[in-house]
Amino acid sequence: MPEIIRYPNHLGLKGWLGGGKWGVERYLYTLHRVTGLGILFYFLLHIFVTATRAISPQLWTSTMNLFSNPFFIIGEYLVFAGFVFHALNGLRLGLIELGFLTGPAEEPVYPYRSSLNVQRPFMIIVMIVVAVVVIAGGYDIFFLTGH
């Protein structure tokens, strides 16, 4: 692995909490990381939980019964909501990183026109879609599923 050259990170984890002059996108960045870590933690547990299907039907059924209590149902909803946010915000970040929402090269005058006129409205649309899907998921998990 080659040596990584980077600026010193003076703020460390505290830097996640301060949006400062960067606006709402900075908080989305923090939420993206928090949801990513939460999904990773869930996924690592999920590997072991779903492996019970390879052992016996009884073990699978008793494990699934364990997860039907209200504590885990709320957890399931949080994972679902975290996934929806992380996936759609990640798609937004990927599109920007690949240059789809940056517009043509222009004089670098802050605030950048592409940030205000293209990326900000797109972010708002993405967050509205996130809200709609998260509400639909809550309706399904809490009102339709026969837990």
Add this chain to the structure above:
Amino acid sequence: MSVSNTKLWTWHVGAGLVLLVLLGLQMFGMHLNDLLHMLEGDPISWSSMAARAKLVSQAIFYILFLGFALYHGLHGLRNILLELNPSQGMQGIINTVILVGGVVLFVFGTWAAIAAYGLANAPV
């Protein structure tokens, strides 16, 4: 052989795009089934799970999903940890633990998918 961080990051973004589809299908099938009716019956009951586990396509889906998800998740975790400016020695430990942990989990999950396929197709 070492791989540049730029290449690892490109794979991270690519894996994320693949996961958007694979994890999207998984999440909407398993967690929004009452709304969307993508799967028959209760998706976590043994009969429903065993019916899915009988399919080779399901085992392939699971193994692909496992690989992409482990890569994307563990590489993201590595990025976060390396941003905290650990010492050179600690960077080596982080890289090794994440690489070995990822491989072990992938082998374990792949075994589970193949064993579940065998169990679901075993004569009763």
